[in-house]
Amino acid sequence: MVSKILVSACLMGHAVRYDGRAKPLAHTAIERWMQEGLIVTICPEMSAGMPVPRPPAEIGDAADGEDVLAGTARVVELTGGDVTEEFLRAAENAVRLAVDSGCRYALLIDGSPSCGSGFIYDGSFSGNRRAGNGVTAAALKRAGIEVFSDREIDRLIQRIGSNSAAAGSLSGGR
Template sequence: MIIVSACLAGVECRYNGQEFSIPKIIEMVKKGQAISLCPEILGKLPTPRLSAEQYDGRIFSSDGQDLTNQYLAGAKVALNIARLVGCKKAILKSKSPTCGCGKIYDGTFSGKLINGDGIFCKFLKEENIEVYTENEIR
């Protein structure tokens, strides 16, 4: 089974209350080939919400609030779901503090990217689950 970021499957769950639909991913979910989930929603974060970025191992909202615990809680629930369904691959939203893979924002809210992974992505990789971004499957 493949786990996909819910925003890529058309769910309006991103920080700005929008989705980032990828038709191929929507089809995969419709055909039962993939399960969509949002670790941020699973962490009980509201939609919409302030943007957030990782900095020094923590996740902060753009107003400086430390939201690490909520993001970690959601990533752990999402990981448990991935384990339950026997996930072998994931397609996650790039640059996200939760789902980003390979590149994430640097925590300064300046738009600068650095090498790194979102916390859910890290958890999946620790389980030897292959992680891709929407950019790699287009």
Template sequence: MILVSACLLGHNTKYNGGSNDHPLLIKYNELGKFVAVCPECLGKLPIPHPPSEIIGGSGKDVWTEKAKVISNQHHVVTANFIHGAERVLEIAKQYKIKAAILKERSPSCGVHQIYDGTFSDKRVSGEGVATALLRKNEIAVYSEEEITEKLLQKLLDENHA
């Protein structure tokens, strides 16, 4: 089994109530080899909710309390993001997950990039809160932007999904 951001599979879990449909992942979802998760939903944030960004670093820094997650309404939502990431890890352990495909630039799921915390649409290198926790627990994390049919088939084969 492979962990996948629910929004990529057509679930309306995006902060604004929409989804980030990824046609290839939706096609392969029919095989029943994915476990859909949304760290923000699992962190008890409503859908929709105000957009959030990491201030002072990346998801890795959130875990060491060097950074925090705030909404564009200036509410600190770090606890929601931490709780959601912990729930995602619990699910990953339950299913013996070794790989995840997550939504790039999300403050939860960003793999290579996140937004810089100024709500100005500026991207920086970094990872989201859930991605950092999964990596810390030796789960390989891929962005939907790097997924090709060849890589997806390789991941399915490697993970005996």
């Protein structure tokens, strides 16, 4: 049996991003996983009570989600508001949901200070990217959940395929 997959709600078409928009990911695998009941959807920030829309936030001080989890970095909004506690609660909620739902994998939107797993923004609010994990991505990885960015869906399909003979039907293209 294929394990469940935690998926960022914005990738599923829900308008939950900080700017009130979605970033739907159209892929035949997503459609199949939905039909098979394998997708567990979450917006970590909304699960922590953050509103939509909300000011953009970034992890400061050239840090990443691991640093936030360690208590050595903060998540700050463009307006200067410190939302570190909300992002920590969001990560905790996502880990709990993933574990309770039997998710071995997570497919998250990249770039987010919460869900970013390939890159995050550098904390300057200038659009500069750098390698790193958001707070939720880092927490999920710590919990043993394999995290993939939206740009890595084909790699996720291969990974699931290497863990289950039933996953062969998931190899459809975009």
